[in-house]
Amino acid sequence: MPNTLPALTKEEHLLLKLKERELAALLEITQAVNGEPNDENLYKIFQFTLLGQLGVRQLAVYVEEEGHQWRCATAFGPKMPEFQAHQLPERIQRFPPEHPASVADLELGKPWQVFETVMPAYEGDQLLGLVFIGELNQNYTSSDEARREAVTFIDSLSQILLGAVASRRLVRQQVQAAAVRKEIEIAQEVQAMLFPGKLPNNDAVVVHATYIPHTAVGGDFYDVVEIDKNRFLFCAADVSGKGVGASLLMSNFQAGLRTLLRQPVDLATVVQELNHLIFRNSGGDRFITAFFGIYNRATRHLQYVNAGHNDPLLLPDHGPVQLLKTGAIMLGVMDELPLLQVGELTVPPRTMLLTYTDGLTEVFNEAGDEYGEEGVLQALHEMRYVPLPKLHDSLLQRIEQFNAKGNYFADDITILSCRFK
Incomplete structure (x- = not known):
């Protein structure tokens, strides 16, 4: 008697489709990280991946740079203000969430109410950045499980992206420091000969x-x-x-x-x-x-x-x-x-x-x-x-x-x- 597999439920079929999209998104981000684009292009690839594969409608990524200065690395979405011109609220700078959190619960006010969730990216105890996302694809909002799945995956993707940006920045700093050390070494040799x-x-x-x-x-x-x-x-x-x-x-x-x-x-x-x-x-x-x-x-x-x-x-x-x-x-x-x-x-x-x-x-x-x-x-x-x-x-x-x-x-x-x- 031939083996027969039970038919997938509608919800299981939906989750399978979401997994396929997540796998495609993960592949795109991984290829980008392993390639040679600059940081700005990485942010753009992240943006297009979330939009194309996961249907994220609004996005803003804020990263912390040297001197504890925050800047908006990328932002997109319909009816969105120009977030590059908006400073990250002092409140969230001083007390960033440890896990994905509801933007409404943080009471950030305008223009931040266009987002639903903020996701912090950490490397150890160091906060690398904050990813704000707005409306999700309707497939992700069909059930609480699908929504949790979406938030968890986008959070993981954000960790990969911002961790890669931080690592590349560290490599650049190390290369620059090595170049400066070599310049100083040569200058010392020149000076000694004077x-x-x-x-x-x-x-x-x-x-x-x-x-x-x-x-x-x-x-x-x-x-x-x-x-x-x-x-x-x-x-x-x-x-x-x-x-x-x-x-x-x-x-x-x-x-x-x-x-x-x-x-x-x-x-x-x-x-x-x-x-x-x-x-x-x-x-x-x-x-x-x-x-x-x-x-x-x-x-x-x-x-x-x-x-x-x-x-x-x-x-x-x-x-x-x-x-x-x-x-x-x-x-x-x-x-x-x-x-x-x-x-x-x-x-x-x-x-x-x-x-x-x-x-x-x-x-x-x-x-x-x-x-x-x-x-x-x-x-x-x-x-x-x-x-x-x-x-x-x-x-x-x-x-x-x-x-x-x-x-x-x-x-x-x-x-x-x-x-x-």
């Missing part, structure tokens, strides 16, 4: 330098370049801004400086050409303060230009401290430097010169007092004859003790000192 590997230490002069970056890639720079057997140039500089852009501009600055020094040009020409180079490369958006000095060991003659930099301190063995102010404005502000002057002096024996960037002086105590140039001068008077490495270490210890934030400094610190024998 600093000279060896500083003069002979019977005429001793030079010592200390560099403390504020961030992974700083904006300070120093260099010492032998011009010929008697002359060398020393330079300390500070570029506006920090990070990779500042490091690349400093690299360009040093390359230009060293190229110019291979030619028989005077200091004024070097500074003018560097100013033109920086202005051309940064378009006036960045500038560099710098101090340039050229010292002749044979004649003890020093030429210098202070381009908007902190005034270096010249301490002779006898007599008052001299501030080296002569020069020009900062480099890169305009195409031509106005009123450029070159300072000149003869350096007495046993004189010390200290050049630094503003990170050394712009340190504040609990009362808001600045360490300033006066603090540096006091330290120099007390330690003018100690070895330069020890002098630098002592200066750093003093500003750390003075600083209300301890060893956290608000800017890079560069110290370049010369002791002329």
Whole structure:
């Protein structure tokens, strides 16, 4: 006797049809998630799937982004207001439902009454978004079981969609973070190559330098370049801004400086050409303060230009401290430097010169007092004859003790000192 299957009831037949639609909807969303569309296209696919397969008439999806800001990612339906222009009510932001809930029970008011149900999407304890749905296909409203089936399935579909969007966002953030780390790594390598590997230490002069970056890639720079057997140039500089852009501009600055020094040009020409180079490369958006000095060991003659930099301190063995102010404005502000002057002096024996960037002086105590140039001068008077490495270490210890934030400094610190024998 042949086996016969009992005929499906009308309700069972309806539920089977709904399952087929749900399977088709799940397949569409899964294929979209596994594909390569951007987030906005994912929301559109979600929208069309709910409309085409499940007959959802009204929909609005709100997602929480960085900074706890909510935005409407997609919305559609007849007689719907422009939900992209409507902020998510503060009440539901502060007290979101844990499970699908009736919008009417939440008392959100206009224009939210066009929706029947709100579905939260969570990943662990983190709320990813809220999906508002309105009228369902009449097949889903034929019975309480069908309605529960619809709400449960759309809730699951929403979890898949918003979980996928959150995962893709996390992947993008990780890729971006890796790219930033690589940029910083390259910039650090570039910056390390900018600093000279060896500083003069002979019977005429001793030079010592200390560099403390504020961030992974700083904006300070120093260099010492032998011009010929008697002359060398020393330079300390500070570029506006920090990070990779500042490091690349400093690299360009040093390359230009060293190229110019291979030619028989005077200091004024070097500074003018560097100013033109920086202005051309940064378009006036960045500038560099710098101090340039050229010292002749044979004649003890020093030429210098202070381009908007902190005034270096010249301490002779006898007599008052001299501030080296002569020069020009900062480099890169305009195409031509106005009123450029070159300072000149003869350096007495046993004189010390200290050049630094503003990170050394712009340190504040609990009362808001600045360490300033006066603090540096006091330290120099007390330690003018100690070895330069020890002098630098002592200066750093003093500003750390003075600083209300301890060893956290608000800017890079560069110290370049010369002791002329």
